[in-house]
Amino acid sequence: MEGARAEPIAPEQRGFAKALVKWQREHGRHDLPWQTHLHPYPVWLSEVMLQQTQVSTVRSYFSKFMARFPSVQDLAQAHEDEVMALWSGLGYYSRGRRLHACAKAIVDQFSGEFPKDVERLKSLPGIGPSTAAAIASICFEQKAAIMDGNVSRVLARYLGYEGDLSLSQHQKKLHQLAQQLLPNKAQDMPTYTQGIMDLGATVCCPKKVRCESCPVQKTCHAYANDQVDTLPLKSKKIKRTQKSIFWFIASNALGHVLGGKRAQTGIWAGMYAFPEYDSEEALRAAVPRGVKIRALNVLRHELTHQSLSIHGFASLYDERLEPRAVKRRASVTKPASDAWPGMEGFQWMSMNDWAQVGRPKPVGDFLNQIDQDFQPL
Ligand code: SF4
Structure with a gap:
């Protein structure tokens, strides 16, 4: 009006x-x-x-x-x-x-x-x-x-x-x-x-x-004037697009989890998260041959303009991912692979490391899921 x-x-x-x-x-x-x-x-x-x-x-x-x-x-x-x-x-x-x-x-x-x-x-x-x-x-x-x-x-x-x-x-x-x-x-x-x-x-x-x-x-x-239910008037409604993303959540023998800082643009800019892919096929193609992965619960997450389905795939302490990093007990070692798109770099991060950086809520939810599963070697 x-x-x-x-x-x-x-x-x-x-x-x-x-x-x-x-x-x-x-x-x-x-x-x-x-x-x-x-x-x-x-x-x-x-x-x-x-x-x-x-x-x-x-x-x-x-x-x-x-x-x-x-x-x-x-x-x-x-x-x-x-x-x-x-x-x-x-x-x-x-x-x-x-x-x-x-x-x-x-x-x-x-x-x-x-x-x-x-x-x-x-x-x-x-x-x-x-x-x-x-x-x-x-x-x-x-x-x-x-x-x-x-x-x-x-x-x-x-x-x-x-x-x-x-x-x-x-x-x-x-x-x-x-x-x-x-x-x-x-x-x-x-x-x-x-x-x-x-x-x-x-x-x-x-x-x-x-x-x-x-x-x-x-x-x-x-x-x-009996307008309590009709005011205020707002015609434009935010339209959310649906999107699926795929995260690879790898942990080493110490229970440290591979993570990196996201690019400074786009969603969760500058926050720490896992390697991300557009499809399950792309994720599986990037994981070294022979590494076993399993699907975690799918998380739904609402952003202002997007409705996300986040598919987590976990791999627990497989040496083929980064054996040197495991041996050094390092929490800041970059993996040799450059097959992780959209990130500035990756490192094995302990749960304490994760607690000290900014991370989106779904990252915390997945960390809780795999933390409960982890059994030290
Ligand atoms: S609650 Fe709101 S709508 Fe109801 S009488 Fe007060 S100002 Fe008016």
Whole structure:
């Protein structure tokens, strides 16, 4: 639908911020680990982790990061492999790399202090308009409206905004309206921002909407007009293509597993994984003659634009793969073969080596599968 109803804000809806701030103080979430100190470092860290990831998953990752890197300086000084190892399992790995790049930029360009305004925050790697607004409003009481998926759903319903939110012009228009709803007092900004996030996460949910518990129900357009189930309007749906990939998972007599760093482009860029092939035939053709392999469970993995079926084929401690590497008890020896496509190089990696590098979740799942099977010679 082209038109968007709510412009300007209806007079009765002007009390949105006041009602939300009051509700957040009484009923909002106050026990999230990043709420203890409204310092930009934990707020930023949590905001980046929460992009496309549930609070329940983020909690433990956030605690691990804060324990290992208590400040932005600690994070900036870390090696990328260590950052990515801690990020492993959280998905959307480019976020982890940009997080690290952002920490470095804050140290190099801003002497380790987060800038206070949205424009300079937005200039940093991995900080988009909504994350910038969250940091500026929560930590520095700036009048900046956040606009993530949860918030745009709340506002589209509350204002009766009928524009298609998969189009950027409607996202922009809704953002302009969101700016008009902000509280008058700057000191209410941290509570307001937290409140609108809480409302989207716990009351004005995508499904099972709890309008009966909503602090702004009396002035909500969607509630009054029976549009709660039809707003927000989004016409574009992400189409996922189906793809199969084939991994060769070889372990030596020490239980070390062949792995390498993936290329810096494409999926799981720069992460550690196993040799990968487009087909089972290509995989079998690359494995030295006589080496026995067996199929593991097929893993399904969803990426933003792809639905992957990952076929793992394991070979347990066969000397023909790399006898010298086995004898040297080395965990960093490259195999002589160059028959492993798409990788910068391979090495025998102990389970401890694997734990210290960034690896996609399915790699961890296969490592668990073969670790349980491994019996030392
Ligand atoms: S009344 Fe219902 S639809 Fe309207 S903002 Fe509240 S929870 Fe969302």
